[in-house]
Amino acid sequence: MNCQEVMEYMQRELDGDLTEFESAKAREHIRQCAECAAMFERLKRLSAELESLPKVTPPISLVDAILPKLDEIDRVKAAASADAGAAELAGSAGSPARTAPRRRNNRFSLRILSGVVAAGVVAGIFFATYDPDRLSDSFSGDRAAKESASSGSSEPMLMMDAAADSTDAQDGSDVSMKESFHLTEVRDQSGQAMESSPGSAGRSGDSATDADAGSGEGDVRMAPPAVLQGVNVGIESPEDDVQMGVAGFTEEPAFGPVESVSPDGSYIAVFSESRVIIYDRDGNTRFESEERQGSIAAMGWSEDGAFFRYEIRREDGAGEIYRINPADGTETKE
Amino acid sequence: MVEPSLIRAAREGDREALITLLREIETHVYRTAYYLVGNEQDAMDAAQEALIRIYTKIGSYEEKAQFKTWVQRIVTNICIDKFRRNKPTVSIEEHEMVFEGRDSVEGEVMAAYAAKDIREAIDRLPEHHRAVVVLRYLQDFSYNEIADSLDLPLNTVKSYLFRARQQLQVLLRDYQKGGVRG
Numbered sequence: 001m002n003c004q005e006v007m008e009y010m011q012r013e014l015d016g017d018l019t020e021f022e023s024a025k026a027r028e029h030i031r032q033c034a035e036c037a038a039m040f041e042r043l044k045r046l047s048a049e050l051e052s053l054p055k056v057t058p059p060i061s062l063v064d065a066i067l068p069k070l071d072e073i074d075r076v077k078a079a080a081s082a083d084a085g086a087a088e089l090a091g092s093a094g095s096p097a098r099t100a101p102r103r104r105n106n107r108f109s110l111r112i113l114s115g116v117v118a119a120g121v122v123a124g125i126f127f128a129t130y131d132p133d134r135l136s137d138s139f140s141g142d143r144a145a146k147e148s149a150s151s152g153s154s155e156p157m158l159m160m161d162a163a164a165d166s167t168d169a170q171d172g173s174d175v176s177m178k179e180s181f182h183l184t185e186v187r188d189q190s191g192q193a194m195e196s197s198p199g200s201a202g203r204s205g206d207s208a209t210d211a212d213a214g215s216g217e218g219d220v221r222m223a224p225p226a227v228l229q230g231v232n233v234g235i236e237s238p239e240d241d242v243q244m245g246v247a248g249f250t251e252e253p254a255f256g257p258v259e260s261v262s263p264d265g266s267y268i269a270v271f272s273e274s275r276v277i278i279y280d281r282d283g284n285t286r287f288e289s290e291e292r293q294g295s296i297a298a299m300g301w302s303e304d305g306a307f308f309r310y311e312i313r314r315e316d317g318a319g320e321i322y323r324i325n326p327a328d329g330t331e332t333k334e
Numbered sequence: 335m336v337e338p339s340l341i342r343a344a345r346e347g348d349r350e351a352l353i354t355l356l357r358e359i360e361t362h363v364y365r366t367a368y369y370l371v372g373n374e375q376d377a378m379d380a381a382q383e384a385l386i387r388i389y390t391k392i393g394s395y396e397e398k399a400q401f402k403t404w405v406q407r408i409v410t411n412i413c414i415d416k417f418r419r420n421k422p423t424v425s426i427e428e429h430e431m432v433f434e435g436r437d438s439v440e441g442e443v444m445a446a447y448a449a450k451d452i453r454e455a456i457d458r459l460p461e462h463h464r465a466v467v468v469l470r471y472l473q474d475f476s477y478n479e480i481a482d483s484l485d486l487p488l489n490t491v492k493s494y495l496f497r498a499r500q501q502l503q504v505l506l507r508d509y510q511k512g513g514v515r516g
Contacts (some may be wrong), residue, residue, distance in 0.1 A: 011496040015470070015477065042503040050451055050471040050502075058364040058381065059374065063356045066382050070353075071390055303347070 001029050001034055010040045069093045084261065181193045258296065262305035267326050271296045276310055278326045287329045289322065309334075341401050344392050352392060356385050362402070362473065363409045369468040370413035370458045380416070384409040405484040412485060414461050425445060441444040455502055467490055 001009075009026035012018050018026065030037045121149045176306050259270045267286065276299070278287040297319060299310035308324045321334040336358050363384050368377035387408050395404050400514035456464055465484055469475040475483065481491045 003371060005417075005499075008496065011492075011499060012501070015495075017477070039503070042507055046452075046499060046503045047471075050456075050467065053369070053453065053471060055472070056365055056368045057361050057380065061357070062360045062364060062378065062382050062385055063353060066389075067353075069382075069386055073386070074349075218465060290399055 001025055003029075003033065006030065006036050007039070010036070010043055014043060061202070081261070130177075184294070233264060258299070260299055262301045262326075263303060264305045264309070266305060267301075267308070269299065269301070269310070269324070271299065271310065276308070276322075276324065278308060278324060280326075284328045287324055287331065289324070289331055294320070341397075342471060345356055345395060352389060354394075355390065355444050358407055359388075360385060360422075364407060365472050366409050366468055367413055367509075369456065369472055370410065370461075370464060380413050381409065383416070384412050394409075396504065400433050400479065400482065402473070403475070406473060406483040407485065410465050410469075413482075414465065423436055423511070424488075425496070446448050452502065463494045463501075466494040494514070 006026055006029045008032075009018060009022055013023060013026060015233055030040055057076045100257040258272075259268055267275055268279050270279065274291045274293070276287075276292075276296075277285055280286050294312045294314035297311045297313040299308070303310050306325065306327065308326060310322055310324075312320045312322070314320065323334055324331045336355060340351055340355050340358075344355045360381065362376060364381040367380040367384065368374065370381055371377050384405075388405060395401065422428070456467060459467065462484065466480055466486075469480045469483055475477075477488055477491050477495075480486070481493075483486045484491070486494070
């Protein structure tokens with residue numbers, strides 16, 4: 001065995017990769033070759049030094065540091081989902097979003113759009129750094145309404161139009177459903193700005209992330225992450241959810257339609273005229289709820305699309321949760 | 335070792351599980367980044383970016399791969415692609431190992447390291463050699479795990495590791511010669 005072969009054996013020995021036979025052969029050579037013996041000593045010592053390199057740890061929790069960004073990512077997903085939902089609705093003739101004669105309809109639609117644009121802008125900036133390939137279809141706000149429903153997102157979403165205190169809404173650390181839903185708040189101001197000046201998307205984007213937008217009426221667009229656990233398990237204590245968005249209502253709870261597409265795209269739930277209506281893919285009405293006294297505080301689909309749940313906030317602040325099974329057209333109060 | 339059930343839950347969209355998972359791996363991610371990029375600030379940036387990428391890509395993780403090698407692949411790719419430094423590295427290939435040559439050209443090149451810390455020497459290895467050393471010694475990976483993480487053939491992994499150690503031992507030899515250390 002020559003020195004070069006032994007060199008490889010010595011290297012593998014450091015990694016525990018030698019058989020007993022190979023190891024014996026190497027030892028035999030090393031006993032007779034001072035040079036290889038010295039080399040082996042240095043290699044062992046180097047290996048020991050490498051093994052004792054400091055096991056550094058991050059100076060702060062990295063996960064804590066990125067949590068806001070992760071929330072942002074979820075919002076972006078939600079915006080993409082909203083895009084798809086809005087487009088689907090716009091694409092079906094006679095859809096309630098276009099025909100329901102609510103006085104705030106137009107404004108609401110614009111504000112939904114501005115939310116999408118704002119989220120898209122934020123998303124664009126954000127993903128320019130992190131993952132540019134995900135975002136292409138939600139970024140262009142002026143296409144938002146035209147975007148084909150196939151833009152891909154089948155994630156459930158949940159929107160609400162309410163005056164919200166953003167610090168409440170964005171604090172996701174409680175065990176209530178706040179934790180499962182990620183909120184994007186668009187200030188009323190930015191909605192107004194969108195109406196008068198469609199070019200101000202950048203500004204809307206700024207205020208969408210503005211954490212101190214606490215006062216006044218705002219549109220809150222909520223969307224859960226890919227799995228809508230909140231809808232299944234999170235709504236345990238309706239009373240605790242009061243601050244989740246409807247606190248500080250300044251107007252009668254008159255809303256334009258809000259809608260949510262089921263995860264598999266089979267159904268769309270629309271809250272309009274104080275009722276929840278479930279349409280199927282072909283635009284047929286599958287279920288229509290009774291008129292509800294109050295505003296809608298939250299809504300969303302179960303992960304498998306089998307149930308749609310929504311929460312009605314009555315004027316006296318009490319909450320009511322209903323579950324609709326679109327397959328058999330039944331609704332139960334929870 | 336991360337619980338397989340936790341990984342599964344995270345993959346299936348359980349956000350809480352995913353966050354818990356990220357917390358469990360953040361030190362490993364940071365440690366690799368730290369030794370690859372060579373300073374705390376860049377390591378923080380790279381590790382955070384890796385964690386975000388894991389967060390968004392968890393759905394694409396396939397269980398046939400080891401989770402830890404999948405994670406290390408992400409962080410090493412980020413470090414190598416985005417935090418490629420302009421620091422000069424010693425090209426190992428230019429200095430083929432001359433085992434018996436005590437005063438060969440490599441000796442001159444390495445003499446520059448004589449007074450420096452072993453960590454700085456690692457820092458000046460070519461990126462993939464450095465990555466192999468970091469995965470072997472900071473993550474305790476086997477040859478195969480390193481190969482999976484870096485997408486390199488097994489023989490290349492061994493060759494990089496052996497050459498890197500060969501190069502680094504010169505440092506120790508020079509220390510001993512110059513009496514800088516023990």
